Amino acid sequence: MNTRALLRRTFDRVRRLPAGAVLLGAGIGCGGGEAASAPSSGGTPTLPPTASFVITSSDAANRVLPFTYTCDGDAKSPPLAWSGAPAGTTQFALLMTTIPSQGSTKYNWVLYGIPSGTVSIPVGTSVGTVGQADDGAGTNYAPPCSQGPGAKEYTFTPYALSSAPSLDGANPAQVTGATLVNAIADRTLAKATLTVTVNRTVAMINCGYVRNSVAAYRTATAVDVTCDSTYAAISTLGIQSRHAMMTGIRATNQQVPVPQNFTGTNAWRIPLTPVVAGTKVSAVDGPIGIAVNGVPIFNPCKQGGCSGPGGGDTKVLGELDTCNGHAGRADDYHYHAAPICMMSDQNAAYWDTHPLGWALDGYAIFGYRNPDGTTAPRDAVCGGNTVTHPNAPAGYAYHVTEVSPYILSCFFGVPSPDLAGQGGKYQPLRPPGTPMPSTNMTLDATAASLAIGGTSTMRWQNGAAAYQIRYTRTSAACWTFSFVTNGAETSSANYCRSR
Numbered sequence: 001m002n003t004r005a006l007l008r009r010t011f012d013r014v015r016r017l018p019a020g021a022v023l024l025g026a027g028i029g030c031g032g033g034e035a036a037s038a039p040s041s042g043g044t045p046t047l048p049p050t051a052s053f054v055i056t057s058s059d060a061a062n063r064v065l066p067f068t069y070t071c072d073g074d075a076k077s078p079p080l081a082w083s084g085a086p087a088g089t090t091q092f093a094l095l096m097t098t099i100p101s102q103g104s105t106k107y108n109w110v111l112y113g114i115p116s117g118t119v120s121i122p123v124g125t126s127v128g129t130v131g132q133a134d135d136g137a138g139t140n141y142a143p144p145c146s147q148g149p150g151a152k153e154y155t156f157t158p159y160a161l162s163s164a165p166s167l168d169g170a171n172p173a174q175v176t177g178a179t180l181v182n183a184i185a186d187r188t189l190a191k192a193t194l195t196v197t198v199n200r201t202v203a204m205i206n207c208g209y210v211r212n213s214v215a216a217y218r219t220a221t222a223v224d225v226t227c228d229s230t231y232a233a234i235s236t237l238g239i240q241s242r243h244a245m246m247t248g249i250r251a252t253n254q255q256v257p258v259p260q261n262f263t264g265t266n267a268w269r270i271p272l273t274p275v276v277a278g279t280k281v282s283a284v285d286g287p288i289g290i291a292v293n294g295v296p297i298f299n300p301c302k303q304g305g306c307s308g309p310g311g312g313d314t315k316v317l318g319e320l321d322t323c324n325g326h327a328g329r330a331d332d333y334h335y336h337a338a339p340i341c342m343m344s345d346q347n348a349a350y351w352d353t354h355p356l357g358w359a360l361d362g363y364a365i366f367g368y369r370n371p372d373g374t375t376a377p378r379d380a381v382c383g384g385n386t387v388t389h390p391n392a393p394a395g396y397a398y399h400v401t402e403v404s405p406y407i408l409s410c411f412f413g414v415p416s417p418d419l420a421g422q423g424g425k426y427q428p429l430r431p432p433g434t435p436m437p438s439t440n441m442t443l444d445a446t447a448a449s450l451a452i453g454g455t456s457t458m459r460w461q462n463g464a465a466a467y468q469i470r471y472t473r474t475s476a477a478c479w480t481f482s483f484v485t486n487g488a489e490t491s492s493a494n495y496c497r498s499r
Contacts, residue, residue, distance in 0.1 A: 020028050020449040035235050053190040055082040059123075065154065065196040067227075071145030072200070072208030076124035077109065082158050086189045089116050089160040092128070093184055095177055098144070098154045106134045107177025108142040108154065112165060112184075130160050131175035144198040160189045188193040203272040207232050210270060213292045213355045213391065216345070217242075223294030226267075231416065233267035234358070236260075236294030239333050241450060243323055243341035246443035246458055251318035253441070254433030256458050257333035257468055258479060259450060261497070264429050266425055268296070271362030274413040280382060281411045286422050287334065288408060289359040293342050293382070295325065296334040297357055297365070300404050303329065306448055313404055321441075337407070340398035343367065353390050356400070361413030364392035366399050376401075382410040429479065430495040433469075436462050453474065 057078050059066055067073045085092070096109035112129030121127050126141070129426045133142040146152045165183035207227035214223050214234070221240040226233050238260035239245075245257050262268055283299045284306060291297055299306075302319070306312040314336045320326050323341035327333050343351055351367025359365055363384065370376045370387050376399035377385050383405065384398040396412045411419070418425070420436060441460040449456040455472040468484035478496040482489055 024321070026425070033117070036456060053082065053084040053086065053158075053160060053192045055080060055156060055192040055194045056105045057156070057194060057196070060194070060196045063194070063196050065144065065198050067198070067200075067204045067207070069143060070198055070200070070204070070208075071143045072204040072211070073143075073227075074124075074211075075141075077121070077141040077143075079123045080156060080158075081120040082192060083119060083161040084192075087117075088162050089189055091116050091161050092118060092237065093159045093161060093165065093180060094121075094127075095159075095180065096141075096154060097157070097177065098146075098152060100146075104221050105177070107352070108133055108137070108144070109156075110139075110175060110177050110180055112167075112175065114158075114178055118300050129172050129175075131177070131180060132173050134177070145480040146198070146200050149200050149202055149205065151197050153195055155193055155195045155196055157191055157193050159184055159191045159430075162187045162189050163267060173396055196410055201229075203227070203229055206272045206362070209355070209393065210272075210358060210390050213358070213364075214294070217293040221294045223292075224249040227272065230272060231269040232272055232358075234290050234294065235263045236290070237266040238262050238294060238296060239450065240293045240295055240342070241445065241447040242293070242345065244321070244443070245323065245325065245328065245445060246321050246334055246441055248322040249319060249326060249438055249441040251459075252435035252437060253319060254435055254469075255327040255329060255331050256456070256471055257443070257445070258309060258331045258471070258473075260330075260332050260426070261477075262294075262296075262425060268360075268425075269416045269418050270358045270360065271413065273415055274362035274395065276395065277361070281415055281419070283405065283408055283410055287360070287419075288411075289357050291339045291342060291357040292355060293334060293339070295339065296332070297339070297343075297407065298328075298334050298336050299408075300336050300406050304494045311404075313402070315406070328426075329432045330428040331430065332426060338368075338402075349373065355392055359408060359411065359413075360416045360419045361411040362393060362416070363396045363398060364389065365407060366392075366397055368400060370399075382412040384412055427497050429497055430481065430493070438462055443452055 037161035057080050061079050065078060069076060069078045092114035094111040094114065095107060097106060098106050100106060110133055111126060111128050112131060114128035118127055130139045130140055144152065144154055161184055167183055210232040211225045214225055217223050223236040239257055286298060286299060287296045287297050289297045298312060301312040302314055314320050320336055324337040324339060325333055325335040339356060343356060352369045352373060353371050355366060357365040361402055366389060368376060371389055378399065379385055384396050385398055389397045398408045400407055438460040443458045445456040448454050452473050452475060455470055458469045460467055466486055470482040472480045474480055478494060480494050482492045
């Protein structure tokens with residue numbers, strides 16, 4: 001073919017390309033393609049012109065990666081899709097990289113052996129074989145988790161390969177990003193790049209602290225966290241089944257714990273950027289925060305405040321179970337002091353550096369000690385201290401103690417609107433029972449019995465009389481109650497919430 005005919009043919013091919021397409025070898029841009037250079041000897045031949053090889057993500061509008069794909073969010077890999085792989089592609093490899101302000105390239109995701117027919121990777125999944133990511137992530141996706149706030153760039157690069165890389169049978173844990181780059185250098189037909197930005201704000205970092213703190217309890221107690229730019233919303237049923245409830249109460253109580261509806265717009269809102277309050281708000285009644293298992297934490301006092309016999313202190317009066325909780329008038333379970341049964345899930349030192357709960361002003365609640373293992377001092381302001389704590393917002397932190405008020409006496413920060421609006425979050429299931437002294441109180445309640453169709457039974461004694469309340473969940477918002485005295489049913493009733 002003469003030179004003029006060859007030029008005419010090339011011109012016609014370019015004219016027929018889709019708008020925005022470029023020939024391989026015409027340059028690289030985010031989402032664009034690049035032809036691989038021919039190897040110095042043997043291997044892949046020089047590539048003919050072809051349609052651009054491109055990569056996109058449906059969740060990276062304006063090339064910004066949402067925080068749900070970072071360590072502050074769900075830490076799942078984003079959805080990716082590519083097209084335009086050149087002829088002769090037998091498989092793909094994919095790398096996710098970042099270049100820190102100082103240091104060499106880091107590999108957040110290493111995939112190889114991706115079948116040639118693959119054109120996308122769904123959210124939170126991997127394709128092919130997963131190699132070793134940096135920063136201790138292992139053979140997993142290492143979500144963006146830069147040190148400190150600020151914008152950082154991350155690049156996704158799929159490689160179209162003419163043949164499988166020669167890795168000499170290496171275990172995936174031995175295949176690092178650098179190893180894979182070397183192994184595919186002589187068989188890369190084309191690559192495409194998508195560079196995204198993660199702007200890690202203080203609110204995002206603090207959201208990550210809240211989310212990570214409840215991670216161990218998400219399945220066990222149906223607790224979850226979603227964040228916007230202002231609040232971490234802790235969605236919870238306000239109940240748990242990992243430890244006993246209502247056991248050991250020796251004073252008055254005749255309510256039972258049932259799942260609550262602290263979900264959706266009724267979730268508990270924790271400020272993501274705590275602001276020191278000029279005027280401190282006292283914690284004298286009702287909830288002060290949420291434990292990481294989703295159970296609300298109240299101040300020490302009975303409803304109505306710290307007055308009357310025993311100073312209204314529920315712990316002093318013997319109204320709490322062995323876990324420092326009980327059921328309130330809305331048949332809601334909550335703690336009034338350190339959630340010691342939940343804390344026993346971990347070794348004692350764990351709570352020195354990991355929050356056991358979150359106060360409604362956004363500051364974290366820790367165990368009895370500071371991060372260095374020394375007994376945590378408590379100031380005379382609200383009962384916390386300004387020691388720097390990991391896994392928590394800077395500036396202030398609360399600690400549990402064995403001395404009233406057990407957690408905090410006032411809010412060091414500006415409380416969430418949920419403090420003032422707490423009454424609207426509760427809807428009593430049934431009228432309060434008649435309080436009576438009790439001994440040997442126990443509750444047979446499991447995840448199954450608290451579910452629809454399950455029956456829970458609370459037992460106690462008052463003098464010579466033995467009492468039971470059996471309650472069966474018949475729907476998401478309804479229960480059937482049976483009241484028994486000395487083995488004989490005295491009454492029964494159905495109760496439902498309106499929401």
